[in-house]
Amino acid sequence: MSKKLKKIHKKEKEITNLTFTGIILTIILIILLSYGLTNKIWKKDFQLGTASLRSSVQLYVTECLKKTLISGREVYGADIYNVKEYVYSNIEECTDNFNYLREEGFNIKQGIVSLIISYDNLGIHSKLKYPITVSKNGKEINIENFEFILQPTLEIITNDGFVNKGQIFISDNDLTSFEFNQETLIKDENDEKVKSLKITILHDNFINLGDKVVLGPLLYNDVNKITFSNPVKLTIKVPVKVLNRYDPTDVVIGMYNKDTALWNVYDNTILDEDLNYYIFSTTINKI
Incomplete structure (x- = not known):
C-alpha cells in the first residue's frame, strides 16, 4: 500500500474515532439531562456572577412551578382552589429547598410562599411569590416573583x-x-x-x-x-x-x-x- 493511501486510511480512522467520540459525548449529555442532573451544570453557572445566578434560580423555580401546575391540573381539573393548594403544597418539595445550592456553600434565606391562579383566554395563569435570597463570597441576589402560563391544548x-x-x-x-x-x-x-x-x-x-x-x-x-x-x-x-x-x-x-x-x-x-x-x-x- 502506498504512503499516500496509508495517510488517507489513517485520516479516515481519525475521523471515525472523532465521530464515535462525539456520539458518545452526545449520548452522555442526553443521559445526564434526562436523569435531572442539570443542577450540576447550573452549579457551574453560579460561579460566573449574580446575573447568571439570578437567571438560573429563575429557570429552576419556574420549571418547578410548571411541573406542579400541570400535575395539579391533571389531578383536580377545573377546581382552582385545589389546584392552588396542590401547587402550594408541592412547590417546596420540587425545589428541594435549594439543597443543591447549600451543598455548594451558598447561604439561602426563604420567605413565605404565596400563589395566585386564574383562568383567562390565554390559559391558566400562575403567579408565585417565593422570596429567596442567595448569597456567597459577598455576592447576593434577591428574587421572589415567578410566573407561568399553561396554555390551551x-x-x-x-x-x-x-x-x-x-x-x-x-x-x-x-x-x-x-x-x-x-x-x-x-x-x-x-x-x-x-x-x-x-x-x-x-x-x-x-x-x-x-x-x-x-x-x-x-x-x-x-x-x-x-x-x-x-x-x-x-x-x-x-x-x-x-x-x-x-x-x-x-x-x-x-x-x-x-x-x-x-x-x-x-x-x-x-x-x-x-x-x-x-x-x-x-x-x-x-x-
Whole structure:
C-alpha cells in the first residue's frame, strides 16, 4: 500500500474515532439531562456572577412551578382552589429547598410562599411569590416573583366563522378531537362569528354529579355560549388505567363554565374502547 493511501486510511480512522467520540459525548449529555442532573451544570453557572445566578434560580423555580401546575391540573381539573393548594403544597418539595445550592456553600434565606391562579383566554395563569435570597463570597441576589402560563391544548380556527366539512381539530396530546362532518358556522352569544376557540382538555378530571362521573374540555375563551350551526362530534380518549377506579358506563362528557363554575353534561355520550383507551364521543350543538 502506498504512503499516500496509508495517510488517507489513517485520516479516515481519525475521523471515525472523532465521530464515535462525539456520539458518545452526545449520548452522555442526553443521559445526564434526562436523569435531572442539570443542577450540576447550573452549579457551574453560579460561579460566573449574580446575573447568571439570578437567571438560573429563575429557570429552576419556574420549571418547578410548571411541573406542579400541570400535575395539579391533571389531578383536580377545573377546581382552582385545589389546584392552588396542590401547587402550594408541592412547590417546596420540587425545589428541594435549594439543597443543591447549600451543598455548594451558598447561604439561602426563604420567605413565605404565596400563589395566585386564574383562568383567562390565554390559559391558566400562575403567579408565585417565593422570596429567596442567595448569597456567597459577598455576592447576593434577591428574587421572589415567578410566573407561568399553561396554555390551551386545542384551538379551533375558523374562516370568518365557518369551518369546512371534513375538518378535524385534534389536541396536542392526540386524545381529544372536534370533527366537523358538515360545513358549520360558529357564533357567540351576541350572534357574532367566532374566529377561534381555545380549549384546554381535562382528561383526568372527574367530578361526581349525583351518580355520574364527568370528564371533558374546559373552555378558556372570552367568548361564551358558543353555538354550532350543525352538530359537531366531540371525541375524548381516556387511558384505561386512568379510569380504573370508575365504571366507564357511568362516565359522561361535560363542558365546564368558568364563569358559573358549573358543568354542562351531555347525556348522549357513546362509549367505545380498544386495548389502551376508553373512547367517549358525543355530538354537540353548543358550548
